[in-house]
Amino acid sequence: MKKNCNDVTQQIEHVMAMSERMCREVDTLLDMWCGIMRDWRKTNDPDPETNLKPCPFCAGKADLGMTNDGLHYVFCDWCGLQAPGQYRADQAIDCWNQRHGEI
Numbered sequence: 001m002k003k004n005c006n007d008v009t010q011q012i013e014h015v016m017a018m019s020e021r022m023c024r025e026v027d028t029l030l031d032m033w034c035g036i037m038r039d040w041r042k043t044n045d046p047d048p049e050t051n052l053k054p055c056p057f058c059a060g061k062a063d064l065g066m067t068n069d070g071l072h073y074v075f076c077d078w079c080g081l082q083a084p085g086q087y088r089a090d091q092a093i094d095c096w097n098q099r100h101g102e103i
């Protein structure tokens with residue numbers, strides 16, 4: 001009986017140690033991720049493939065979409081922010097890429 005008790009205690013200690021290790025690893029990963037996001041937010045350059053700037057709110061990746069009425073619009077893949085629909089795709093891209101105070 002006593003041995004069983006010790007086994008369980010050992011198992012719990014083992015699991016606790018594993019959890020602590022995992023927490024540390026998650027912390028490290030989060031730090032890395034935050035660092036990447038910070039660096040990314042510094043660059044407001046358009047994506048070379050889509051020519052779309054990152055989302056002004058969350059710095060998420062933007063994509064081009066089309067409404068049922070055939071209007072082109074740009075939206076953020078991450079937070080869902082959406083720019084007004086435009087007749088042409090290049091107008092939709094210009095509309096999205098326009099930032100207050102920029103020339």
Ligand SMILES: [Zn+2]
Binds near residue numbers: 059076
């Ligand atoms: Zn966004």
